[in-house]
Amino acid sequence: MFSINIPGCAHKHVRMVDRKELSFLKKLRIRFIGPKKAFSIIVNKEKGEPLDYYYGYCKKHGYFISYPQGWDRELRCPLCKIEQK
Numbered sequence: 001m002f003s004i005n006i007p008g009c010a011h012k013h014v015r016m017v018d019r020k021e022l023s024f025l026k027k028l029r030i031r032f033i034g035p036k037k038a039f040s041i042i043v044n045k046e047k048g049e050p051l052d053y054y055y056g057y058c059k060k061h062g063y064f065i066s067y068p069q070g071w072d073r074e075l076r077c078p079l080c081k082i083e084q085k
């Protein structure tokens, strides 16, 4: 499976997604309708609140898995985040 390690990212579940990992319909949905929930994981065992991860699409880098961040709960592409630094 194709994956890129995102340096400086504490969340090991945030990664780029290979096109083959998603069905054609899922890709269309993610690209034109919006992020689709991938899974949820309890990251902080003490708090016990699961964090929802979504499939997202970046025009520049393609499909990725990330979680909503910031006040606007925006799903950001991990590679774009690296480039902005």
Ligand SMILES: [Zn+2]
Pocket: 058, 059, 060, 061, 062, 077, 078, 079, 080, 081
């Ligand atoms: Zn990107």
